[in-house]
Amino acid sequence: MTEERPKDLLSGNEAIARGAWEAGVTFASGYPGTPSTEILENFARYPGIYAEWAPNEKVALDAAIGAAYAGRRALATMKHVGLNVAADSFFYASMTGAEAGLVIISADDPQMHSSQNEQDNRNYAKFARVPCLDPADSQEARDMVIAGFDISEQFDTPVLVRPTTRISHSFTMVESSDERLDVPPRIKKFPKNPQKYVMVPANARHRHPFIEKRLQALKDFAETFPLNRTEWRDTELGIITGSVAYQYAREVFPEASILKLGMSYPLPMQMIADFARRVKRLIVLEELDPFIEEHVRLAGIPVEGKSIFPLCGELNPTIVRNAAIEAGLLPAEHFIPPTELPEKMPPVPVRPPVLCPGCPHRSTFWAIKKLHLPINGDIGCYTLGVVHPLDAIDTTGCMGAGIGVAHGASKSTGRKHVAVIGDSTFFHTGIPALANVAYNNSPVITVIMDNRVTAMTGDQPNPGTGKNLMGGDAPRIELEPLVKAMGIKHVKKVDAYDEKSVETTLKEFKRLDEPSVLITERPCALLPEVRKTYQPLKVDLEKCDGCGVCVRTGCPALVRSSEIHEESGRAKVEIDPLLCTGCDLCAQVCPSEAITFRAQMDELAFATHI
Amino acid sequence: MKTINFLLAGVGGQGVLMASNILASVGMLAGYDVKKSEIHGMSQRGGNVSSHVRWGEIVHSPIIPDASADFLLAFEAMEALRYLPMLRADSVVLMDRHQIVPVTVTSGDAVYPEYADIEGTLRQISPNVQWVPGVELAEEMGNARVANIITLGLLSTYLDVPESVWKQAIARRVPQRFVELNYHAWETGRKLRETVNA
Ligand SMILES: Cc1ncc(C[n+]2csc(CCOP(=O)(O)OP(=O)(O)O)c2C)c(N)n1
Secondary structure, three states, X not given: OOOOOOOEEEEHHHHHXXXXXXXXXXXXXXXXXXXXXXXXXXXXXXXXXXXXXXXXXXXXXXXXXHHHHOOOOEEEEEEHHHHHHOHHHHHHHHHHOOOOOEEEEEEEOOOOOOOOOOOOOHHHHHHHOOOEEXXXXXXXXXXXXXXXXXXXXXXXXXXXXXXXXHHHOEEEEEOOOOOOOOOOOOOOOOXXXXXXXXXXXXXXXXXXXXHHHHHHHHXXXXXXXXXXXXXXXXXEEEEEEOHHHHHHHHHHOOOEEEEEEOEEEOOOHHHHXXXXXXXXXXXXXXXXXXXHHHHHHHOOOOOEOOOOOOOOOOOOHHHHHHHHHHOOOOOHHHOOOOXXXXXXXXXXXXXXXXXXXXXXXXXXXXXXXXXXXXXXXXXXXXXXXXXXXXXXXXXXXXXXXXXXXXXXXXXHHOOOOEEEEEHHHHHHHHHHHHHHHHHOOOOOEEEEEEOOOEOOOOOEXXXXXXXXXXXXXXOOOOHHHHHHOOOOOEEEEEEOOOHHHHHHHHHHHHOOOOOEEEEEEOOOOOOHHHHOOOOOOOEOOOOOOXXXXXXXXXXXXXXXXXXXXOOOOOEEEEEOOOOOOOOOHHHHHXXXXXXXXXXXXXXXXXXXXX | OOOEEEEEEEEOOOOHHHHHHHHHHHHHHOOOEEEEEEOOOHHHOXXXXXXXXXXXXXXXXXXXOOOOOOEEEEOOOOHHHHHHHHOOOOOEEEEEOOOOOOHHHHOOOOOOOOHHHHHHHHHXXXXXXXXXXXXXXXXXXXXXXXXXXXXXXXXXXXXXXXXXXXXXXXXXXXXXXXXXXXXXXXXXXXXHHHOOOO
């Protein structure tokens, strides 16, 4: 028997990691991406498991598939757009099934808190004939991962678990067990079963009817799956809902009957029909696409959903309540009047996310701008190069896109382009794109901003870091020889903090009619070992004339002083010692030599010590 | 048991999440159902951060509905202004006087609001508005990072939760060697109640 343990307050991501561990998962692979990142970071801390960051989501999923083929319960984690990268593998895994349970977590991001789109990945489940589970809180996140492994093995299918940002990053109470399911490897030897695992057309043609039959069986299973349940209350209004929308339904419609769907694909159509029959007005409350709604309508059941609630963005209790009152689902007295905002109030300055003080990307952008070429960016902290006053990025689409876009634009117009890409993104999908630049010979200048980590998502290690997810040492893939091996002749590596060298090299590359690669190297300023070396700089107010050149680097450590330069009437600049790391960029760009360099600060400190 | 809604706001790096973790633990230890919600991601890069903490018999939504915050704790002087639609006429607002100047102000594209205007604006919604010298007192203690705990200490005077529960939650959430300092900060905040009138 499992032991009673006190409830924990866990985030959805922590709960997923917990569930995976309890379910006896021994292998997990993933690629970081908000809001999914903490799943693997937490899972990696459990005993008796192996967990890794793969270079991208496709590789992670293939690795998890390999482990499941080999008879070990396996987990792959990624953010929603990661499943686009891994889609090819997702589809063949649906065709083959595996020997042991395979669960894929893809965390959706309604509202795009940190993403480029808000795709609804339930569509992938339907597309690939794979069951999809939608947790509504951390307890369910844990429970559904455990259930997901059982379903996976019972039906020989991968299972998609789809938390959203609100589930992944909300903390709710969780009951779990200290006991871990002991799942011995389901097979001794790697399977030799080409009809099942070698997807040549002849075999695949046999598998397709299998997965359609499996889907039918899953539909039957959904009818009695305990995480699909009906809560009978008043039958005037019936709400079909799932995921976090269930919580909003409970909060806003405490009296209504609810059909809570833990499995959003395939749907229990009989259960839905029974529910519909017994309620007077039927609505679907779901975030993003009218996914459930369309299935219900297709079954000929009259239903409302997106005609009442918005399709774009996240829902919340206020949006749901107001829409419900408007649609006559709730009496007007349920309205919570909005706060009356004062007519006259000071405008609140925005705080756009910016490159951190000491960020090595800043100096690189400063130099690149001087080339006056179109700049095709990519996804990472360096995307913040787009923010004023740097204004240094012209396009950003998805990870790995920048180099390809620069190549196409350059090839088709005969003009030069700059592509900027981070180290993690380069390993992710940049390498094939650079191979194209080399192979088809475009004069693209590729700048690999190598800060030695995957910074945007919280400084995870990657193949260039020298560390792995479990904290061990790892070989470090060096970029320079890698790039040279592609046949690119003009390759240079410089210190990102050395603005002059970055600039000179780029100007040299601008004259070339061939591919070139500049690697700007300098570890992320947030890394613990770098933090220890912070040395705030100082402005000599005697020399500063308030010209503002340094401020145009966009460094948050530079603030306007209350002291005014007499001749120019401009406010002088000061440095916030709590923010400054001493990267020297401002000192390098200051035309009045008013900012003390790090080396000079060290000398000063030395002088005062003796 | 009525649901109590806490909204915590500040700037990336200020420890908003740590404070909300402690507050969530306090609720749990006091016997409530607790939910807490926050958005990470871009907020790490100097952006504004907020966290919703809800205590109740059963809490459904992890996010607080508009016009329903019982308490707004702002750890930076102007941040409270961002969340006016969450407030109602009896909300309690505790806000640190500490300023973190956004780059938009440095670059001259925006102006940092005056203290009087911040307070005046909030007071038009609720009279229960209180400045907290959190960072200032914390710096006197030698560690600006405990400023949030000072505000939590003041908050505790509005709630019916035993001191021992607060201390237990703090001990759970902060590293061992900082526990004493945090207790001290919390007590300092609690004493502020004698001098304030919100
Ligand atoms: C397909 C996909 N996977 C993951 C992410 C999440 N993500 C955004 S940027 C980034 C990596 C950035 O690392 P790097 O390229 O090294 O740049 P840095 O942030 O360190 O500057 C990741 C993983 C994403 N946006 N898309």
